Amino acid sequence: MNKIIKLISAPILSFVMLIGLTSVGNAETTVSAEVGFIFNTLFFLICGFLVMFMAAGFAMLESGMVTSKSVSVICAKNIGLYAISGIMFWLVGYNLAYGIPEGGYIGNFVPWSDASALETGYSDGSDWFFQMVFCATTVSICSGAMAERIKLWPFFLFAAILAGIIYPIVMGWQWGGGWLAEIGFSDFAGSTLVHSTGGAAALAGIIILGPRHGRFTKSGVPTPIKPFAASSIPLVTIGVFVLWLGWFGFNGGSQLALGSFADAVSVSTIFINTNLAACGGVLAAAVVTRLMFGKTDVVQMLNGAIGGLVAITAEPLAPSPLTAILIGAAGGVIVVFGTKLLFSYKLDDVVGAIPAHLLSGIWGTLAVPLTNPDATFSAQLIGVVSVNALVFIVSYFVWSIMNSLFGITLSKEAQAKGTDVTETGVIAYAIRD
Template sequence: MLSEATGIARSKLTKGLQDMISRKTLFRAVAAVAALTLAAYEPALAQTATETTAEAAEAVAGAVEAGGVPQEVQFIFNTMLFLIGGFLVMFMAAGFAMLEAGMVRAKNTSMQCLKNIALYSIAGLMFWIVGYNLMYDGVDGGYIGSFTWFTHSEHAAEDITYAAATSDWFFQMVFCATTASIVSGAVAERVKLWPFLIFVAVLTGVIYPVTGSWQWGGGWLSEMGFSDFAGSTLVHSVGGWAALAGCILVGARAGKYGPEGRVNPIPGSSMPLATLGTFILWLGWFGFNGGSQLALGSLGDASDVARIFANTNTAAAAGVIVAMILSQIMYGKVDLTFALNGALAGLVSITAEPLAPSLLMAAIIGGIGGAIVVFAVPLLDRLKIDDVVGAIPVHLVAGIWGTIAVPLTNAETSFAIQLVGIVAYGAFTFIATLIVWLVLKATTGLRVSAETESLGLDAVEVGVEAYPEFGVGSQRM
């Protein structure tokens, strides 16, 4: 989010809207735009424009010359950015589902699909019940908002403040769900369904909103000058820390690590699905980063969103190419999974500051993210931390890198304050999520039985196999 903002996104939309122009004026302005468009292509039709439309065009031209755009028009475009950005980020839920479905074994595919649609739904409810206001309501330079839920207005159609908050709620909610999606893939193939979903409820309802309030809610880190434009740390590293705590406690999949440090690769079931998921995530990232501009009501905002799109795409592309080259050098072949995660690491890396860099700097930042994946994956294996989809290298390590890199292109930030934010988010999130995982392990248990893990979670926990002709059910026929 913008470093100069108060952290409360909805305030940017509602500022000054109490004296906005009337709906009639808006209609006349739109009619003027239509008339001017017709004038460019159909002079004969333009001659039939009414006197009212001509007057409106003159009024709009005067407003633009004076440096202003009618406030209701600004509000419409700002809200449109929030909603379009929001449904693009929502589409990332499908990307995570397909990526994880392809990276796990066939016998666990339905479980990953179920977890992803369930966690998105839980995030949607928890962010309404407690998360949004905990993140944004009354933080005022502190550490936490209020434990109240986001409520409807009795006059929503006429209440411009409520309308602004509603579009912002949707936009922020899908970010919250993304954080939980990161955890899902890392602990796949050996975690029980219901304990995982309980963890998701706590993460999306309390832990993520509390950490989000520190920066985007106008909390203590925002007051210090910490900068994280779209969430390299607030979203991605928070999800990465939660995933790391889960992977440590639940342990590695059976057969993943052998004696004397041997690593036994466990191939995924469908690389086409994993590739599709990566492309969906790449597309959704334009809403993730572009929507975080928080405004589209001026020429400057529109130019900034375009710049963000270009930098986001360039960083992802550089991440892919660097990961491919390093994979070839280090292993003698190009590993598709490194290429896919290289794209995602490039995207995560540029997310902390996608506006300020030049295209060259965006490529450098994203390329380093791609390199991080190639080096971090074997490091985790040496530590016997089994991360099925590579979520920890992509979201945690690349998220830290992207946040550290912000001062390279944004002169208003400092390395010291960025490090303070990284350490604060890491310490709080890892400890808080570790406690939740420990409580679940002691009460409900986290890991499925050895027999269930061998048969596959689809057959035992879900009851619907993704590929029944190849699964346990077919073997019984």
């Protein structure tokens, strides 16, 4: 019996000794450098897994929002862009962002290689993976906005440019220690650096691309819903819940450490504020659509969740729970009015990515000084304007060049057949008479 007890207790005691608890004071736990390295690396990897799962959420959301004749292409775009983002971020993106000189503008064009050291506090590979899935998220934002009329391979080409060059440059301005970090710009997990970047690139794309054939009347009024009906609202809902789940990795992982009492408390606070902001976005969109249109728009509620999540991403740690709800609620309201704004300019954003990511991202970034005393409105404004201006201008130029060289918009006839037929030859849903 004693042997059994020793056998069971030995590994338990060893584990306790490993994680050390070498001293406890001022409500903070100190562990050895190696144990901190292990915890932080594991934290990066787990949060990275969650953010990767957002790729599935985007695929579900977009597949449900397009018509049933364009679902296979959405699936192809989402798995394709993830693969492209992974390769491009390894090939050039990571060091373009993190090879930047202090206060500089651009890093170096060399592939990533592992340079792990105990002094860093986490495995270099875990950081690469965590940052790579952020890159893929940025590219995913573009996919749904331009759905049902863009050619597949031009989109893949743009995905490579966005993942390998455009996103890493603006990312490096802040997270790589570039010039925005130098002036005091603050964007905790990427309301601007990720979400507005994806939204600005998508806005440039839909301007060049034009709306789906028949989407607007000559007077600019959106056509009745039937020709453009979403293929599956339940699938959209599941997609949003998957994104909501992934966002805990997105924002929580941006604490960048889980090796101390303070870090654990901070991550918990971030989770709470992230969740409450999404709740605020949902309910605000529900109330506003009911008051404005006499009906509660479930699509706007779902996008309201995204808008709330995007808004809190710039600063999920400092706000109180009530403030987080209000920040998220404002994001939900922005989604509703942003959608009407796009309609007024006859801009066809199939999934509502631009209101949810670009506009809510701008709001969330500008709201940071409301709760973070270290941030200034002037630095936030400079960051928002510079990032979105660069991304929009470069993206507009790239889309324009591609359009002039080989065209990016499917013909009227191809759109009528459906992109599943014309682009992949794989039909997602059986056509019924």
